[in-house]
Amino acid sequence: MSAPAAGPQAPTGVRATARIAAAADGSLPLLAGDGPLALRRTRATRAGSRVTVVGAMTAPLGGDRLAIETEVRAGARLTVDSAAATVALPGRDPAAEAHYEVRLRVGEGAELRWLPEQLVCARGSRLRMRTRVELAPTARLVLREEQVLGRYGEQPGTLATRLTAHRAGRPLLDQELHFGPGAPGGWDGGAVLAGHRAVGQLLVVDRCFGTDPVEPRMLGETACLVPLAGPGVLVTAVAPDALLLRRTLDAALEALERRSAADVPAHAAVR
Template sequence: MEHAREAASVEARAEQGARLHVGAVAATLALPGQAKGEARYDVRLTVADGARLDWLPEQLISAGGSDLRVTTRADLAPDARLVLREEQVLGRVGERPGRLTSRLTLYRAGRPLLDQELACGPGAPGGWDGPAVLAGHRALGQLVVVRPEFATDQPSATVLDADGSAALTPLAGPAVLVTAVAPDALRLRRILDAALGRLA
């Protein structure tokens, strides 16, 4: 999917008792457009009681000169299950990245479970490429797993990768968040796949 200065949206809903797996066959490429301004890409997910949604798209690549804001919101019923993966790659090979702003919000039973935003690339707030954020890595991602069982048996916070580039963080609810950075998309996918194998 190509993005020029416009808005695009995607919605997915898993009804009560259903199991829905959503993937993609190719990466999404954010390209510079002819018009000035920020392009938008909005994702809205809804998961009913007893349902499970696996939202596993391919990477989003922020090409040089692009300016894209991605917002993902998931609304979960109390007994819903969710596996959500986001992966972003800053620039193609040998290319500086465009500007990419990504916000992820999760609500469970109408209450906030997670709300975070990250901006990278030219014009983003200073420090995004520094040691406290990306530390020079070009690929970043996160994995959110929501399971009712985590209410009583939640994994503990831990570093997942030998070099400290991935961590698992329990959330204030039956959910965990895995965040990771990597030098490239292949390494990032391996880290997140290994984390999912532990949590599935």
């Protein structure tokens, strides 16, 4: 392992919280990057505004405590993406864990498309990630998350990640995944990842799924699209690498959006 020796200075890492707020008129009343989390308003390719998270420096390193808070106010539409993959790396103290908190709030009639690039867990990294989503009853969400176990040909770092989504104050989805050295045993066995080096989820929430649920279906051998108990759809996929994973999730998103587009008249009539 090539973790740098613990230096005498800055043993605790960076603390930073970036904040975004989007309003219905297309403005961004709050756009405040912090430390390694730089934010840019970028050209939107669809209705609403778009923000790109630009990695101003490598993060998260062991010991860092990073957070992004996003509020999409009633009636607003926001897409958030990132300029590059996030690479978790070991910090000065190889035993120090990094923490990354993502808090997303989507108001009535608002839409958030949260489409960051992959999280790559480099060898020796230790990251604890928590994503919390609070949706109003009429909010719409598209959320993608992808984790890659190590850079090319590399052993993975350690990740503990949890995605919790509430809609109208009630739990809609709660999923935790742990892998890498020190994670509870069996994570690479036949029940969990079985040697696959990329794993991801695509969550789409729209109240139209409550009245018109999708049918579960397989997307190849190692991915499926399923209706949740609430008005949402989840695609779960594992793949040998990040590219194949993205291909599966992109195809699923495209199919779901085609379906949504076909629903527009009925959907609009409900409003």
